[in-house]
Amino acid sequence: xxxxxxxxxxxxxxxxxxxxxxFTLVLFVAVAxxxxxxxxxxxxxxxxxxxxxxxxxxxxxxxxxxxFAQVVVLQLRLPRIxxxxxxxxxxxxxxxxxxxxxxxxxxxxxxxxxxxGAACGAAIAIVLGVGVLGPGRYIxxxxxxxxxxxxxxxxYGISRMKGTSIxxxxxxxxxxxxxxxxxxxxxxxxxxxxxLREVVFWLMGGLYTSRWENVIILIPTVLxxxxxxxxYSWDLNAMSAGEEVASSLGINxxxxxxxCLTLATILTASVIAFTxxxxxxxxxxxxxxxxxxxxxxxxxxxxxxxxGALLLLASDTACRTMISPTEIPxxxxxxxxxxxxxxxxxxxxxxxxxx
Amino acid sequence: MDKxxxxxxxxxxxxxxxxxxxxxxEETTLPSDTVTIVxxxxxxxxxxxxxxxxxxxxxxxxxxxxxxxxxxxxVGRDSYSIVPKSLEDVPxxxxxxxxxxxxxxxxxxxDLVIADSMLSDDYRQRIEDAGIPxxxxxxxxxxxxxxxxxxxxxxLDEEDRAGEIIGFIEQYHDIVEERCADLxxxxxxxxxxxxxxxxxxxxxxxxxxxxxxPAKYPTGSPEWLAERDPxxxxxxxxxxxxxxxxxxxxxRDEILSRPGLSSVKAVEDDRAYILSSPVTTGVRSIIGELYxxxxxxxxxxxxxxxxxxxxxxxxxxxGQKLEGVYVYP
Amino acid sequence: MVAVKLEVSDLNFGYNGKTILDGISLxxxxxxxxxxxxxxxxxxxxxxxCIDRILKPQRGTxxxxxxxxxxxxxxxxxxxxxxxxxxTTEVFPYTVFDIVLMxxxxxxxxxxxxxxxxxxxxxxxxMGIEEFASRYFDELSGGEKQKIAMARALAQEPExxxxxxxxxxxxxxxxxxxxxxxxxLVWERKISAVMAMHDLNLASxxxxxxxxxxxxxxxxxxxxxxxxxxxxxxxxxxxxxxxxKDSKGMPYIMPIEPV
Numbered sequence: 005x006x007x008x009x010x011x012x013x014x015x016x017x018x019x020x021x022x023x024x025x026x027f028t029l030v031l032f033v034a035v036a037x038x039x040x041x042x043x044x045x046x047x048x049x050x051x052x053x054x055x056x057x058x059x060x061x062x063x064x065x066x067x068x069x070x071x072f073a074q075v076v077v078l079q080l081r082l083p084r085i086x087x088x089x090x091x092x093x094x095x096x097x098x099x100x101x102x103x104x105x106x107x108x109x110x111x112x113x114x115x116x117x118x119x120x121g122a123a124c125g126a127a128i129a130i131v132l133g134v135g136v137l138g139p140g141r142y143i144x145x146x147x148x149x150x151x152x153x154x155x156x157x158x159x160y161g162i163s164r165m166k167g168t169s170i171x172x173x174x175x176x177x178x179x180x181x182x183x184x185x186x187x188x189x190x191x192x193x194x195x196x197x198x199x200l201r202e203v204v205f206w207l208m209g210g211l212y213t214s215r216w217e218n219v220i221i222l223i224p225t226v227l228x229x230x231x232x233x234x235x236y237s238w239d240l241n242a243m244s245a246g247e248e249v250a251s252s253l254g255i256n257x258x259x260x261x262x263x264c265l266t267l268a269t270i271l272t273a274s275v276i277a278f279t280x281x282x283x284x285x286x287x288x289x290x291x292x293x294x295x296x297x298x299x300x301x302x303x304x305x306x307x308x309x310x311x312g313a314l315l316l317l318a319s320d321t322a323c324r325t326m327i328s329p330t331e332i333p334x335x336x337x338x339x340x341x342x343x344x345x346x347x348x349x350x351x352x353x354x355x356x357x358x359x
Numbered sequence: 360m361d362k363x364x365x366x367x368x369x370x371x372x373x374x375x376x377x378x379x380x381x382x383x384x385e386e387t388t389l390p391s392d393t394v395t396i397v398x399x400x401x402x403x404x405x406x407x408x409x410x411x412x413x414x415x416x417x418x419x420x421x422x423x424x425x426x427x428x429x430x431x432x433x434v435g436r437d438s439y440s441i442v443p444k445s446l447e448d449v450p451x452x453x454x455x456x457x458x459x460x461x462x463x464x465x466x467x468x469x470d471l472v473i474a475d476s477m478l479s480d481d482y483r484q485r486i487e488d489a490g491i492p493x494x495x496x497x498x499x500x501x502x503x504x505x506x507x508x509x510x511x512x513x514x515l516d517e518e519d520r521a522g523e524i525i526g527f528i529e530q531y532h533d534i535v536e537e538r539c540a541d542l543x544x545x546x547x548x549x550x551x552x553x554x555x556x557x558x559x560x561x562x563x564x565x566x567x568x569x570x571x572x573p574a575k576y577p578t579g580s581p582e583w584l585a586e587r588d589p590x591x592x593x594x595x596x597x598x599x600x601x602x603x604x605x606x607x608x609x610x611r612d613e614i615l616s617r618p619g620l621s622s623v624k625a626v627e628d629d630r631a632y633i634l635s636s637p638v639t640t641g642v643r644s645i646i647g648e649l650y651x652x653x654x655x656x657x658x659x660x661x662x663x664x665x666x667x668x669x670x671x672x673x674x675x676x677x678g679q680k681l682e683g684v685y686v687y688p
Numbered sequence: 689m690v691a692v693k694l695e696v697s698d699l700n701f702g703y704n705g706k707t708i709l710d711g712i713s714l715x716x717x718x719x720x721x722x723x724x725x726x727x728x729x730x731x732x733x734x735x736x737x738c739i740d741r742i743l744k745p746q747r748g749t750x751x752x753x754x755x756x757x758x759x760x761x762x763x764x765x766x767x768x769x770x771x772x773x774x775x776t777t778e779v780f781p782y783t784v785f786d787i788v789l790m791x792x793x794x795x796x797x798x799x800x801x802x803x804x805x806x807x808x809x810x811x812x813x814x815m816g817i818e819e820f821a822s823r824y825f826d827e828l829s830g831g832e833k834q835k836i837a838m839a840r841a842l843a844q845e846p847e848x849x850x851x852x853x854x855x856x857x858x859x860x861x862x863x864x865x866x867x868x869x870x871x872x873l874v875w876e877r878k879i880s881a882v883m884a885m886h887d888l889n890l891a892s893x894x895x896x897x898x899x900x901x902x903x904x905x906x907x908x909x910x911x912x913x914x915x916x917x918x919x920x921x922x923x924x925x926x927x928x929x930x931x932x933k934d935s936k937g938m939p940y941i942m943p944i945e946p947v
Contacts, residue, residue: 013809013821017785020822048462075489076462107779198477201457213481235798242790244780248773249837251742253844254766254794298824299780329452329460 024303027296031310035089038314042085042321047328048076055081079216084324086223087214088317088334091275092285094226096312098268099286100293100305101233104240105264106170112287113272116177116265117155119281120184122273125151126280127188127203131195144206145218145277152273155180156265168258173265209282209335211320218278229271230309236264237301244299284338285312288346295349315342396510399476399497406492406514410470416453417475419499419641421446423508424473426524426642426676427517435467442637443677465489471514475499499640501532501648508642527675528645531668535652538659548590548655551625553614585623591654592625597636607633607687630654633687643672650686692754693718693880694739694848699748701731701738708734710904712748716848716897721874721881723891726901727925732884733774735901736850739882740771752848766794770841772851776833778825784836785821788812791843808843815839815869831862838869849873851883855890863887867894888941892916893934900924912939922947 043059044052050073058077061069098113106115114120125147129135135143136150159180163172188207192200239260243250247257276282289312293304319337326332393407414435415421421440424433430445435452437459452467453459456477464472464486472486476497483493494514496507505525512521596602596610614620614631625631632654638647649665670681694716701709708731716722724732737743739750741757750757752768760768770791778787788811792804812818815835820828825836834854841849851870855863867890873879885891891898891912898915900907902924908915916939921929927943934940 013785013812013818014805016822017789017805017808020783020785046462047460048466071490072465072468075465079485079488080461080465103780109779201477213479215481238790238793238796241782241786242793244778244782245776245787245790245840246773248737248742249771249776249840251762252740252766252769252771252841252850253790254762254764256762294781298786299782300786329463330454331458331460 024297024300024307028303028307028310031307031314035310035313035317038317038321039085039089042088042317043077043081045321045325046076046081047325048072050076083216083219084211084214084320085317086219087211087279088320089313090219090222090226091211091279091282092289092311092313092316093230093309094222094271094275094312095282095286095316096289096308096310097226097230097233097305098271099288099312100290100301100308101236101240101264101268101271102286103290104244104299104301104304105261105268106174107244107246108170108174109291110287111174112283113268114181114281114283114286115174116159116269117180117184118152118269118272119276119283120181120188121151121155122148122276123203123207123281124184124187124191125149125154126206127191130202130206131191131199149273149277151184152269152276155184156269160262160265168261205333206280207335208333209276209280209338210323210331210333211279212324212331213278222274222278225274226271229267229274230305233264233267233271234302234305236260237305240264240301241299280333280335282316282335282338284335284342285315288342289315292346292349394513396494396514398494398510399507400495402495404492404494406471406494408514408516410514410516412467412469412471414452414464414467414469414472415440415474416456416459416464416478417473417496418442418637419475420473420496420507420511422676423511423524423642424515427508427511427515427520429515429517432515434469435464443679459486461485465491473511499644501528501645504642504644505529524642524676527672528642531645531649531663534663535648535660539652539656542656546656549587550591550593550655551584551587551589553592553594585619588623589625590628590630592623592631593651593654594631594633595636595639596633602635602684604684604687607635607684611687635685638669638685642676643669646672646685691718692716693720693752694882695751695754696735696739697749697751699735699738699745699750701734701743701745701748707904709738709745712901712906714899714906714909716880716882718880719874719878720896721870721883721894722897722899723883723885723895724899724901725885725888725891725924726907730901730924731904732901733852736771736852736882736884740769740850741765742771763794766844766846768846769848769850770844770846772834772838772841772849772854774853775830775857776837781824781826783822783824784817784828785812787825787836788839788843791840794844807845808839811839811842814842816865831858831865834858834862834866835869838866842873847879849879849881851881853884853886856886863890870894888916888921892939892941893936913937916941 044050044055054069054073055077058069058073061074095113102111102113102115103109125136126144129144129147133139135147137146159173159176160168162176163169166172188203192203195203239250239255242253242255243257243260250257272286290304290308292311293308297303297307315338316334319341320334322341323332323334323337393405396404396406398404411432412434413424413429413432415424415433416435416437418437418439418441421433421436422442424430425443425445430443433446433449436446436449437453437455438451439455440446450463452463456474459474459478459482461482469491472491472493474493474495476495478493478495483495486493494510496510499507505528508521508524512518592614594610594614596607610633611631615626615629620626632650634647634650637643638650646665646669649660649663649668653660653663653665669685673679673681692715696712696714699709699712700707712735724735726732734743738745741762757765785808788808789800789804792800792808796804809818812821815838817832817835817839820832820836825833828836834857838854849870854866858866870881870883871894874881883895895912897909898912899909900915900920907924908920916931918929918931921927921931921941926947928945928947929941929943931939931941
């Protein structure tokens with residue numbers, strides 16, 4: 005290294021940090037813009053202008069808007085857009101956390117059997133009408149949520165018997181996934197036509213049941229859980245070097261693993277309880293993020309969430325407008341939109357970090 | 360000066376209050392009244408008459424509404440509501456009751472939305488929250504369709520017409536019931552109904568071979584079927600395209616040539632029949648019932664030709680000719 | 689009297705019913721470079737990991753500066769003891785700077801301070817890898833990766849540095865570079881270094897003291913000249929070797945044949 009080369013690592017770091025912060029802000033703005041655009045999209049022919057006047061009318065009662073426009077924008081579109089954003093954030097964040105904890109780029113929020121567990125809970129509610137907390141409006145959502153947690157508990161319990169290694173976690177998760185899938189198949193088989201349809205629809209994932217009551221519960225939940233998870237950014241960074249190194253840096257690996265997995269589970273379970281299993285977002289968002297700004301979890305977690313929000317919101321908006329009046333379940337479209345984009349990034353970038 | 364203005368103002372206001380009903384009477388429509396229907400789900404639905412704009416997202420009510428001479432009032436339909444042909448120009452706002460597009464429905468500003476039980480509670484709630492009454496009807500066999508027709512008759516203010524239609528249906532229903540009333544158990548053929556809605560073969564004097572099975576739509580193995588040895592096999596087909604004779608023939612041949620069933624009585628006697636859904640549910644379900652009656656007990660129903668009755672019914676309901684294939688053979 | 693920096697007292701470690709270390713006791717003085725040597729499976733790496741609290745010994749105590757290490761919180765412990773693993777793989781893409789910055793973890797509460805950044809920068813300079821700061825880890829060679837792992841441990845500002853076979857995967861040039869850095873560290877910053885060493889000759893050349901491990905126990909401890917003699921090598925490694933003196937007078941081992 006020559007002496008006349010002035011190479012300031014500090015400056016390098018400062019620039020990189022600034023670039024990442026900027027990226028996060030850009031994503032944030034992008035999500036906001038997309039949301040604004042999505043308000044004006046829909047099967048009914050309400051234009052941008054009229055949609056905005058509805059929103060404006062909430063703050064300035066002098067604006068005149070038809071009841072129809074109000075209902076469409078405020079009761080149908082707005083909660084759904086918010087739901088898409090919040091679900092996308094949740095899945096993106098959970099995906100990033102899971103990949104970090106399990107040190108594996110192929111992992112998604114559903115790897116530990118969560119999706120099958122949730123689906124099984126939902127199927128039981130739909131087909132048998134039996135809910136863990138008794139019947140009621142939210143029987144399906146509550147069942148799905150509780151079964152997700154149950155799955156995580158079982159998987160973690162099993163892996164503890166073998167020292168909670170990453171491999172046992174994943175394998176136990178896969179096994180539980182198969183078990184629950186079998187139960188779901190059985191339920192499908194004995195169900196009547198209507199129930200069967202409902203189960204299948206739930207499995208495909210969709211945002212058409214977005215209501216304000218759900219949105220209001222989810223927004224603070226997701227934001228709080230994400231914030232807590234972000235506090236583990238450093239630990240997740242260090243854990244990527246392996247358990248030994250992480251230990252040597254003063255991290256209680258088992259505890260961090262358990263905590264982060266639990267947080268990711270609750271995040272995922274909360275949203276899929278309402279939306280069904282929406283795939284691909286949790287897997288792909290962190291990767292897109294890494295290809296663009298690297299793996300520093302301080303930025304990866306929020307950005308992965310924002311990218312998830314973008315993907316899901318874009319997909320859902322397309323779903324409800326592409327072939328009017330039919331709506332495609334959003335889970336189907338997330339794969340179609342996500343895959344080509346992801347492949348493009350993959351092919352263009354030179355870094356291959358899984359070798 | 361002020362006092363005078365105030366008095367004048369009061370008098371003018373009073374005039375407006377008392378004269379306005381009559382003054383406005385010429386501009387508004389006839390005074391509206393409200394009826395309450397207890398629909399198929401047990402909900403009490405208040406509907407203000409007259410109902411001029413209807414969204415019907417189930418083919419069965421669309422048929423009935425047209426039959427009640429109120430077809431032009433349908434402003435939105437589901438993709439399956441294609442009979443009678445006059446509905447084809449009506450905008451589609453739902454795939455079926457399972458997948459309504461709420462935005463489009465609201466955009467049409469209907470006075471009433473009618474659906475079948477596939478409509479989820481959530482969707483129903485949303486439409487009702489927007490101030491539009493929703494009637495959900497759930498059963499469609501000949502026994503209960505009369506109730507549905509009568510409900511719609513009340514709502515559409517076409518009660519006389521409803522009465523006519525109900526009379527037609529009940530007339531034939533009574534015949535079937537009468538003639539099958541004295542049947543002994545042994546005389547009733549054992550029937551296997553393949554795929555789908557639990558069909559009330561009871562009324563037509565048949566015994567459903569899977570009547571006591573626990574699973575709702577069990578997939579019977581050929582062995583089990585051979586053991587039960589039904590006298591008659593029925594099959595419901597539906598298709599997104601129009602059904603042709605060839606398609607139905609194919610369906611029938613498929614049953615008759617199925618391996619393992621050759622010893623079954625129904626196959627030996629060639630008593631396999633194909634039905635399509637328009638005649639098994641809804642206002643035309645009486646036709647299905649007649650066909651079944653004829654197949655189960657041909658000697659009792661020699662004088663009745665269900666196809667003729669069908670023609671008569673179509674003419675009666677829609678003033679059209681009978682088109683299409685509905686049964687085979 | 690030179691202070692005892694690190695002391696291991698009667699340490700036992702085993703798993704699945706197998707004992708790896710049996711009653712290990714040793715003392716490391718401040719500013720010393722100590723090499724742990726022995727054949728494969730002798731427990732060198734295991735001992736290093738037990739000292740670093742990566743593995744939990746069934747029995748025995750580790751003392752730092754006279755205090756029981758187990759009493760310290762993990763964070764405080766990591767501020768004092770740094771660990772360089774035998775090899776590192778990063779599953780995800782990180783820049784060199786990011787990786788070394790992770791070494792600041794024990795010191796970082798919530799935010800990265802300017803001080804942390806400075807320390808990382810200085811460490812990179814010290815290791816001679818500042819030019820790689822913005823490069824991605826997986827793009828670099830084995831020798832460079834090892835230096836980065838060391839930089840990460842150094843960023844912890846430890847008083848004791850534990851190295852697990854630091855030269856096993858390196859070519860000759862990088863081996864010498866790494867060992868010279870260790871020497872420099874000890875000399876300039878008075879860090880104590882404990883290395884599990886595979887290569888006897890490097891151990892001989894660069895250590896102040898050698899600990900020979902055999903049959904789960906400490907076989908012999910002493911300075912290289914007195915420890916690295918043919919009988920010991922034959923007893924511990926099962927190999928007949930000739931020991932000659934290199935240009936600096938340090939023992940140089942030439943293995944001849946297995947016994």
